[in-house]
Amino acid sequence: MIAILSCSVMRHSTPKDIESWLAAVQSPALGGGGREPLFLKPFHLATLALAMRRHPVRCTELPPKLRRYAHTMRLWDTLDRPAPPLFRAVRRHTASTHAPLERLRDERRIDDTTDNLLRLFKPLRLNQATMNALQTMLFELMGNCFAHAGVQDGMAGVVCAQVWPKGRRAQITLADAGVDIRASLAKNTALSSRLAAENSCELATFYGVSSKPKAGHSGYGLTVARKLLEQIGGTLYIRSGKEAFFTASNIQHYFPTAVSFDGCLLVIEWDLDRPMDVVAVYEEFPLPEGVTEDDLYM
Amino acid sequence: MISICSVDIDSIAVGFGSRPLGVKARNSLLHLLESNSVLEIDFHNRSIAPSFADECLGQLAARLGLPDFKRRIRLLNVCESTKPLVRHVVLRRCSEAAAEAAAQ
Numbered sequence: 529m530i531a532i533l534s535c536s537v538m539r540h541s542t543p544k545d546i547e548s549w550l551a552a553v554q555s556p557a558l559g560g561g562g563r564e565p566l567f568l569k570p571f572h573l574a575t576l577a578l579a580m581r582r583h584p585v586r587c588t589e590l591p592p593k594l595r596r597y598a599h600t601m602r603l604w605d606t607l608d609r610p611a612p613p614l615f616r617a618v619r620r621h622t623a624s625t626h627a628p629l630e631r632l633r634d635e636r637r638i639d640d641t642t643d644n645l646l647r648l649f650k651p652l653r654l655n656q657a658t659m660n661a662l663q664t665m666l667f668e669l670m671g672n673c674f675a676h677a678g679v680q681d682g683m684a685g686v687v688c689a690q691v692w693p694k695g696r697r698a699q700i701t702l703a704d705a706g707v708d709i710r711a712s713l714a715k716n717t718a719l720s721s722r723l724a725a726e727n728s729c730e731l732a733t734f735y736g737v738s739s740k741p742k743a744g745h746s747g748y749g750l751t752v753a754r755k756l757l758e759q760i761g762g763t764l765y766i767r768s769g770k771e772a773f774f775t776a777s778n779i780q781h782y783f784p785t786a787v788s789f790d791g792c793l794l795v796i797e798w799d800l801d802r803p804m805d806v807v808a809v810y811e812e813f814p815l816p817e818g819v820t821e822d823d824l825y826m
Numbered sequence: 827m828i829s830i831c832s833v834d835i836d837s838i839a840v841g842f843g844s845r846p847l848g849v850k851a852r853n854s855l856l857h858l859l860e861s862n863s864v865l866e867i868d869f870h871n872r873s874i875a876p877s878f879a880d881e882c883l884g885q886l887a888a889r890l891g892l893p894d895f896k897r898r899i900r901l902l903n904v905c906e907s908t909k910p911l912v913r914h915v916v917l918r919r920c921s922e923a924a925a926e927a928a929a930q
Contacts, residue, residue: 674844749877824912
């Protein structure tokens with residue numbers, strides 16, 4: 529009964545869910561009979577993939593339900609490891625509800641990776657504006673992974689998603705093991721005083737905040753993501769180092785965390801019946817002082 | 827004599843989602859501007875990412891200056907959802923370039 533419920537109904541993810549998992553996934557107990565979550569979601573697998581990249585011995589020691597979910601989300605393929613023999617014959621029909629883990633290897637393939645993820649949403653009858661908004665958000669957030677990942681092994685990060693059509697909910701998770709947001713923003717000395725006073729994960733969501741303004745970067749990714757999720761009362765969880773920022777149903781929280789996460793984790797969750805509009809986000813971007821709008825189009 | 831070159835955006839960009847692809851597209855446009863007075867770029871109503879727009883068009887406008895950008899670059903079939911973005915990146919980059927020039 530629990531298994532059936534876990535497939536069809538999705539409870540909203542909370543900071544507590546994510547934090548307790550991040551503590552568990554870094555613990556040796558995970559592979560040795562530690563408690564597994566009741567309801568598995570993409571964020572569990574994305575962070576597990578990064579943890580297993582660092583600790584290869586845990587491959588075959590996952591708790592049973594987590595092992596099945598790992599198989600569905602193609603964890604072994606993502607890690608370039610053979611799947612445990614027990615699972616080779618088992619293939620669940622999940623193509624319409626799960627976008628398996630995908631490694632972010634090559635920034636020039638962002639378009640293809642985004643297309644793969646968007647394929648999941650096409651049968652769900654989202655309007656075109658929402659599809660455009662999702663595409664834009666994914667383009668930018670994946671671009672951030674490559675910009676900050678400090679890739680050494682051809683894996684800038686991972687992305688995966690799942691939809692719950694009956695509950696009309698979706699979750700997309702991106703995770704990288706790169707530079708912490710705080711360390712990254714610290715490269716921009718103009719942000720020093722704000723960094724000393726503010727939560728870095730929230731700071732990174734403000735328009736124009738970037739670690740590399742002189743290198744042409746503008747910090748669009750998290751700004752667009754936050755504004756889109758706030759438009760629809762969705763959830764955005766940003767986790768980096770020992771800091772977190774969480775917006776859900778238009779209530780924001782930021783807080784220090786007990787466990788450190790090396791890199792950046794983004795968990796995006798929303799109600800599929802709420803349409804997104806990226807044009808409204810663009811129209812909120814301020815024009816520079818003294819500049820008037822010109823018609824640039826024929 | 828004004829020479830006008832028609833540019834299909836698909837011929838200079840294999841995707842519209844990332845900053846590196848925007849850089850590559852901008853370099854192609856700069857190359858075409860060496861031998862043509864005006865470029866008419868057809869976007870086929872494709873949706874483009876802010877980072878791509880910023881690198882391809884924002885940085886191009888900063889390099890040319892807004893008057894020259896408006897005189898030499900014509901943007902065709904830009905989808906309605908992307909127009910405010912293009913306007914933003916072009917005006918922002920031109921404003922930054924003008925401020926930098928004034929400071930020097």
